[in-house]
Amino acid sequence: MQEPFERMVLLNPGPVVVSEKVRKALLRGDICHREEEFSRILKRVRQMLLAAFTPGGGYTSAILTGSGTAAMESSIASSVGEGKAILIINNGVYGERFSRMASIYGHRKFELVYDWRKLPDPGDIEKALREHPEIQVVALVHHETSTGLINPVREIGKIAKKYGKVFLLDSISGLGGEELDLEGCNVDLCVGSANKCIQGLPGLSFVLIKKEEMERLKKIPPRSMYLHIPTLWESQEKGTVPFTPSIPIFYALEAALEELLEEGVQGRIARYRKAAEILRSGFREMGLKPYLPEKLLSNTITTLYLPTGFDYQTLHDGLKESRFVIYAGQERLKGEIFRVANMGELTRKDLEGFLGCLRKIVSRPSASSKAGRSTVRAIILAAGVGKRLMPITGQRPKCLIEIGGKTLLDRYLESLKESSITEVTFVLGHLKEMILPRLKEAENTFKTHYIYNENYTRGSITSLWEARERLQGDVLIMDADVLFHPTLLKRLLESPKKSCFLLEEDFTDTGEEMKLFVQGERVAAISKNAEFGIQNAESRTRQSALRNPHSAIRTLIGEGVGFLKLAGEYCPQLRNTLEDFIREGRLDAEYEEALDRLLSCCEVGYEPVDGLPWIEIDFEEDIQRAEKDILPMLDGNKGELSHKKGLKGRP
Ligand SMILES: *Cc1c(COP(=O)(O)O)cnc(C)c1O
Numbered sequence: 112m113q114e115p116f117e118r119m120v121l122l123n124p125g126p127v128v129v130s131e132k133v134r135k136a137l138l139r140g141d142i143c144h145r146e147e148e149f150s151r152i153l154k155r156v157r158q159m160l161l162a163a164f165t166p167g168g169g170y171t172s173a174i175l176t177g178s179g180t181a182a183m184e185s186s187i188a189s190s191v192g193e194g195k196a197i198l199i200i201n202n203g204v205y206g207e208r209f210s211r212m213a214s215i216y217g218h219r220k221f222e223l224v225y226d227w228r229k230l231p232d233p234g235d236i237e238k239a240l241r242e243h244p245e246i247q248v249v250a251l252v253h254h255e256t257s258t259g260l261i262n263p264v265r266e267i268g269k270i271a272k273k274y275g276k277v278f279l280l281d282s283i284s285g286l287g288g289e290e291l292d293l294e295g296c297n298v299d300l301c302v303g304s305a306n307k308c309i310q311g312l313p314g315l316s317f318v319l320i321k322k323e324e325m326e327r328l329k330k331i332p333p334r335s336m337y338l339h340i341p342t343l344w345e346s347q348e349k350g351t352v353p354f355t356p357s358i359p360i361f362y363a364l365e366a367a368l369e370e371l372l373e374e375g376v377q378g379r380i381a382r383y384r385k386a387a388e389i390l391r392s393g394f395r396e397m398g399l400k401p402y403l404p405e406k407l408l409s410n411t412i413t414t415l416y417l418p419t420g421f422d423y424q425t426l427h428d429g430l431k432e433s434r435f436v437i438y439a440g441q442e443r444l445k446g447e448i449f450r451v452a453n454m455g456e457l458t459r460k461d462l463e464g465f466l467g468c469l470r471k472i473v474s475r476p477s478a479s480s481k482a483g484r485s486t487v488r489a490i491i492l493a494a495g496v497g498k499r500l501m502p503i504t505g506q507r508p509k510c511l512i513e514i515g516g517k518t519l520l521d522r523y524l525e526s527l528k529e530s531s532i533t534e535v536t537f538v539l540g541h542l543k544e545m546i547l548p549r550l551k552e553a554e555n556t557f558k559t560h561y562i563y564n565e566n567y568t569r570g571s572i573t574s575l576w577e578a579r580e581r582l583q584g585d586v587l588i589m590d591a592d593v594l595f596h597p598t599l600l601k602r603l604l605e606s607p608k609k610s611c612f613l614l615e616e617d618f619t620d621t622g623e624e625m626k627l628f629v630q631g632e633r634v635a636a637i638s639k640n641a642e643f644g645i646q647n648a649e650s651r652t653r654q655s656a657l658r659n660p661h662s663a664i665r666t667l668i669g670e671g672v673g674f675l676k677l678a679g680e681y682c683p684q685l686r687n688t689l690e691d692f693i694r695e696g697r698l699d700a701e702y703e704e705a706l707d708r709l710l711s712c713c714e715v716g717y718e719p720v721d722g723l724p725w726i727e728i729d730f731e732e733d734i735q736r737a738e739k740d741i742l743p744m745l746d747g748n749k750g751e752l753s754h755k756k757g758l759k760g761r762p
Contacts, residue, residue, distance in 0.1 A: 117434060118434065119434050119435075119436055120434055120435045120436065120457065120461045120464070120465060121436050121452075121455060122435060122436055122437050122438070122451045122452055122453065122457075122465065123436055123437065123438040123450070123452055124256045124284055124307065124411065124412055124438060124450065124452040124454060125179075125284065125304070125306045125307040125313070125452075125454060126306045126312065126313045127306060127307065127308075127310055127452075127454045127455025127456070128455040128456045128457060128461075129310055129311070129312060129363070129367065129455065129456055130310065130366075130367075130370060130456045132366050132369075132370065133310065133311060133312065133363045133366045133367050133370070134363075135366075136359075136362040136363045136365065136366035137312070137359045137360075137362060137363055138359075139359075139362045142358060144351070144352060144355060144356055144358060145351065147350075149351075149356075149358065149361075150350035150351060152361050152362070152365055153174070153347060153350060153351075153352065153356075153361070154350060155365055156174065156361060156364055156365050156368060157172050157174065157347065159365070159368035159369070159371075159372060160172050160174075160303075160317060160319065160368065161319070162372060163286075163287070163368065163371055163372060163376055164286055164291070164293065164301070164303075164319060164376070165293050165294065165319060167294050169294055169321060169322060170293065170294075170319050170320060170321055170322065171319075171320050171322055171325055171344065171348075172317055172318065172319050172320065172344075172347075173185070173317065173318050173320065173340050173343040173344040173347060174315060174316075174317045174343070174347065174352075174356075175315065175316050175317065175318075175337075175338070175343060176314060176315060176354070176355070176356045176357045176360075177314075177315075177316055177337075178304060178306075178313060178314070178316060179283040179302070179303075179304035179306075179307075179316045180208070180316075181316050181338065182283070182302045182303065182304060182316035182317055182318050183205075183208065183209065183212065183281055183283070183302050184212050184335075184338050185318060185335070185338035185339070185340050185343070186250075186279050186281075186300050186302050186318055186340070187209065187212040187213055187216055187218070187250075187279075188216055188333075188334045188335040188338045188339065188340075189328050189331065189333075189334075189335075189338070189339055189340040189341065190247075190248050190277060190279055190300060190328065190331070190340075191213075191216070191218045191247060191248050191331070192247055192330075192331050193331070193332065194219075194245070195218075195219070195245055195246070195247035195248070196218065196219035196220060196221060196243065196245045196246045196247065196248075197213050197218050197219070197220055197221070197246065197247065197248045197249075197250060198220075198221045198222070198223070198236070198239055198240070198243075198246045198248070198249045198250065198276075199213060199220060199221070199222045199223070199250045200222075200223050200225075200231045200236065200249070200250065200251045200252075200262070200267070201222055201223065201224045201225065202224070202225040202226065202227055202229060202230070202231060202252075202255060202260065202262070203227050203252060203255030203256075203257040203258055203260065204255070204256070204257035204441045204442060205252040205255060205256060205257065205281055205283075206224075206251075206252050206255065207442075209250045209252070209281065210222050213250075216334060219245065221239055221243060221246060223235050223236065223239065227255070227257065227258050227260070227443075227444070228258070228260070228402070228403055228404070228407070230260075230262065230263055230407065231251075231262065231263070231267065233263075233266055233267065233270060236249070236267060236270050237270055237274075240270065240271075240274040240276060241274070246276060247276060247277060248276065248277045248278075248279050249267065249270075249271045249276050249277070249278050249279065250279040250280075250281070251264065251267055251278070251279070251280055251281070252280075252281045253280050253281060253282035253284075253285035253289065253291065254282065254283075254284045254285040254288070254289055254409045254411070254412075256283070256284040256412060257440075257441050257442075257444070258402060258403055258412075258414050258444070259402075259403060259407075259408055259409050259411075259412030259413060259414045259450070260403055260407045260408070260409070261285075261289060261407060261408070261409050264280060264291065264296045264298070265292075265295070265296045268296035268297035268298060269296075269297065271297060272297040277299045277300070277324065277327070278296075278297050278298050278299050278300075279298075279299065279300045279301075279302075280293075280296075280298045280300070280301045280302065281302045282301050282302065282303055283302055283303055283304045283307060283316070284307045284308065284409075284411065284412070284454075285308070285409075286301070286303040286307075286308060286309065287307070287308030287309045287310075287371060287376060287379050287380075288307070288308035288379070288380060288383050288409065288410050288411045288454060289380065289409060289410055289411075290380065293319065298319075298321075299320070299321045299324040300318055300319070300320055300321075300324060301318065301319040301320075302316070302317075302318055303316065303317050303318075303319065304316040304317070305317075305360065305363070305364045305367065307454055308379065308383065308411065308454050309364070309367050309368065309371060310367045310370065310371065310454070310455055310456060311360070311363050311364040311366075311367035311368075312360050312363040312364070312367075313360070314357040314360035315356075315357060315360045315361065315364055318340060320340065320344070325340075325341070325344060328340055328341050329341045337354065380410060383410040383411050383453060383454065384410045386453040386457060386462055387408075387409075387410050387411065387413065387453050389459070389462050389463070389466075390413055390451060390453055390462060390465075390466065391413055393462075393466035393469075393470070394413065394415060394451075397466075397469065397470055397473055397474075398418075399415045399416070399418060399473070400415060400416040401413065401414065401415055401416075402414035402415060402416060402444075402448050410453075411452055411453055411454045412450055412451070412452045412453075413450070413451050413452075413453075414440070414444075414448050414449075414450050415448060415449055415450075415451070416447065416448055417446075417447065417448060417449055417584070417679070418473050420585075421473070421584065422446065422487075422488070422583050422584020422585065422679055423439050423440075423445075423446060423449055423583060423584065424583065424584070425487070425584070426449060426472065426473075427439070427449070429468075429472040430465070430468055430469065430472065433464070433468045435464070435465045435468055435469075437449050437450065437451055438450040438451070438452065443683055443687075444683075445583065445683060445686075446582070446583040446584065446679060446682045446683055446686075447679075447680070447683055451465075486531060486532065486585040486586065486587050486604055486676055487531060487532060487533045487534055487584070487585070488532065488533075488534045488535070488536070488581065488583075488584060488585070488586045488587065489527060489532045489534070489535045489536070489586070489587040489588075489589055490535075490536045490538065490575075490578050490581055490582075490586055490587070490588050490589065491523065491535060491536070491537050491538065491589050491591050492538050492571060492574045492575065492578075492588070492589065492590055492591055492702075493508065493509070493510045493520070493537060493538060493539055493540075493546060493591035494538050494539050494540030494541060494543075494563075494564040494567040494571075494573075494574045495509065495540065495541060495567060495571060495574070495592075496540075496541045496567065496568055497509040497541070497592070497729075499729050499730055500512075500728070500729065500730065500731060502731070503731070503734075504541070507542065507545060508541050508542045508543075508545060508546055509591065509592045509728060510523070510546065510591040510592065511545060511546065511549065512728060512734065514594050514728075514734070514737045514738055514741075514742055515738060515742045515745075518549070519591065519592065519593070519594060519728065520546070520549060520550075520591065521549075522594065522595075523589070523591065524552075524553050524556070525597070526595070526597040526600045527557070527600070528556055529597060529601075530600055530601065530604055531604055532557070532587065532604075533557060533558060534557055534558040534559075534560075535553065535557040535558070535559050535560070536559075536560040536561075536562060536578055536581045537550060537559065537560070537561050537562070538562045538563075538564055538574040538575075538577060538578050539561060539562070539563055539564070539567075540563065540564040540565070540566075540567020540568075540574070541567050541568075543563060547561070560581065562577050562578050562581070563577070564577045566698060569698040569699050570697075570698060570699040570700045570701055570702075571590075571701050571702045571703075572689065572692055572693075572697065572698065572699075572700040572701060572702045572704065572705055573693075573698055574702065575588070575689055575702040575705070576689045576690075576692075576693050579686045579689055579690075582677075582682040582685055582686055583679065583682055584679040584682070585609070585676070585677070585678055585679045586676075586677050586679070586682065587603070587604070587674065587675070587676050587677075588674065588675045588677060588702075589673065589674045590673035590674070590727070592673070592727055592728045592729070593672060593673050593674070593725060593726070593727050593728070594725065594726050594728065594737045594741055594742075594745070595672065595723075595724070595725035595726075596723045596724050596725060596744070596745055598723055599613060599672065599674075599720060599723050599725055600674070602718050602723075603674055603676050603718060604676065606676070606716070606718045608676075608715075608716035608717075608718070609676075609678035610675075610676060610677050610678045610681060610713065610714065610715040610716065611675070611676045611715065611716050611717060611718055612627055612634055612637075612671050612672070612674070612675055612676075612715065612716075612717045612718075613671065613672035613674055613717065613718055613719075613720055614627050614629070614634075614669035614670070614671060614672070614717040614718070614719055614720060615669050615670040615671075615672065615719075615720040615725070616667070616669045616719060616720075617722065618669065618670040620641060620668075622639060622640070623639065623729065624639065624670045624671075625637060625638075625639055625670065625671045625673070625701075625703055626638060626639065626641060626644055626668055626669065626670055626671065627668070627669050627670070627671045627717060628644040628645055628647065628648035628666050628667075628668055629648070629666065629667040629668070629669065629717060630648050630649070630651075630652040630666055630667075631652070632716055633652075633714060633715065633716060634710060634715045634716065634717050635647065635648035635649075635651045635652055635666075635710055635711075636648040636651065636707055636710055637671060637703050637706050637707045637710060638703070638707060641668065644666075644668070645666050645668070647707065647711075648666050649666060651710070651711050669717070669719075671703075672720060672725055672727075673727055675706065675715075677715075681709065681713045681715075684709060684712070684713065685705065685706075685709055688705045688708050688709050689702075689705050691708075692704070692705055724740075724741045724744040724745060725741070726740075726741050
């Protein structure tokens with residue numbers, strides 16, 4: 112028999128920590144779903160669902176084997192009549208999910224999209240319903256689990272009723288955790304699942320349906336076999352199910368509903384509210400910044416900005432060492448926030464233990480003193496073919512070119528070892544099988560990740576795109592073809608500028624160099640093309656310097672070293688920009704083109720290279736120059752800093 116897992120304190124919004132009774136219920140034994148033993152359980156579960164959530168009567172239910180999304184989809188598949196439309200209110204990930212489902216089913220769709228921190232505007236909803244009588248269903252998410260926001264169900268239900276529309280509510284993370292009067296809010300269809308505030312196990316979901324609404328649904332031709340609500344309902348009314356259900360999860364749901372009714376839905380809500388209060392007062396005390404204003408918050412989720420100097424993974428891993436599991440932001444909030452849920456069978460000791468552990472992590476002297484300056488992650492882009500060096504790079508990738516008997520890659524690793532970098536992601540492509548064995552040793556020093564870019568013959572943007580998941584928290588992005596003095600890396604990492612390039616003023620422009628265009632302190636553009644770069648830099652500065660639109664600041668031009676330190680706050684934007692390029696089909700672009708777009712809205716500074724030796728290896732001549740001019744200044748006198756006086760650009 113396999114070892115049981117040690118108890119985890121799940122602070123994610125489902126699945127949740129369940130009671131001993133629910134866990135043990137799984138083992139009730141083997142039964143057949145066509146037998147009366149199962150019918151009895153099905154009947155009790157349906158009765159208890161209605162008793163808990165629609166005590167006034169008037170509703171019926173259909174249960175599905177499938178996670179919450181299955182029940183959401185069943186409601187979308189079953190509720191929109193032919194030729195009719197649906198209005199989706201979207202202010203988070205689950206509103207977005209409703210919307211995508213409606214598109215997949217080919218429904219006519221209207222959508223009101225709001226900022227994730229804003230409540231929908233009732234005026235917009237009225238206007239849409241007035242102007243588009245073909246709208247038949249209004250879909251809303253009760254508790255947006257992506258942020259912890261509670262939507263105004265009563266208000267929107269009132270509008271739906273006024274215009275005679277069907278009101279569909281996803282209350283997967285609301286039922287059992289939030290006040291909800293289905294009848295009073297005119298909800299016709301309400302979607303729920305077993306494993307959030309009901310405290311069952313994952314695998315079952317359900318729809319609560321007003322009885323008159325059930326009659327309407329029956330008249331709509333089915334669009335799905337498995338997810339058709341009337342099909343499910345008709346079997347269940349006869350005490351059976353159309354397809355094999357997840358029987359053990361039914362056992363657990365029965366036990367969970369017994370416990371919910373014992374505690375009382377009001378009692379459960381009060382317990383969760385109290386738990387959220389304990390957590391939130393702890394967060395306040397630690398100075399953590401909440402994502403949402405307090406008045407929008409649910410009883411079960413708190414969304415917080417990542418504290419300065421922390422990326423999600425570091426925070427998550429630190430907490431997990433003590434068995435506390437938090438949850439990341441989704442989509443656009445990835446890398447920006449973290450979520451703490453308090454659903455489930457959590458004790459006061461769990462909550463206090465968690466706060467203690469979190470406090471210890473966020474106040475670690477090493478973390479806070481380095482805050483803002485402690486870049487811990489590097490992404491090394493080593494996938495490219497090196498077309499301009501083909502006679503050599505046909506045999507070996509650029510990063511394995513030896514200068515002074517040592518490969519560029521080994522030199523990178525040596526410099527990184529002496530820096531604050533603890534985690535390195537290698538993006539590989541061309542001849543990756545030659546590079547991989549050379550990285551074995553790095554695995555002892557760094558937490559390493561490998562990403563394979565299949566499109567390595569295309570532009571370098573494909574490499575950064577493949578590494579997008581690693582663009583979280585403060586990162587250092589490095590081209591793998593530079594021979595450089597270790598002080599350069601140190602200067603970049605220790606710079607007080609949170610986002611920073613390295614800039615060489617002393618260079619000759621042959622049109623091949625990646626140039627930085629600086630206005631004041633800020634790198635405002637990056638491009639190989641000087642004219643284009645200057646234009647961009649100046650127009651961007653004009654836009655932001657509205658106070659003095661005619662002030663002509665001279666644009667400083669320098670060569671970029673091929674390394675960028677980027678603050679975590681800009682990572683989501685960089686990921687979006689990369690996605691735009693990929694979506695536009697621009698796979699042959701250099702990643703610097705995406706950076707250039709980013710520079711139009713992000714504050715990135717620079718540190719001057721000041722004559723420190725470095726060279727990018729692009730052409731065969733660069734190898735000779737590296738050996739002859741740069742190497743003596745690197746290896747010769749390590750302690751003393753050599754300067755490459757008189758060395759100017761490429762021949
Ligand atoms: C969790 C959740 C879902 C999806 O549930 P799955 O079980 O992951 O399929 C849908 N809507 C809301 C509001 C949720 O919180």
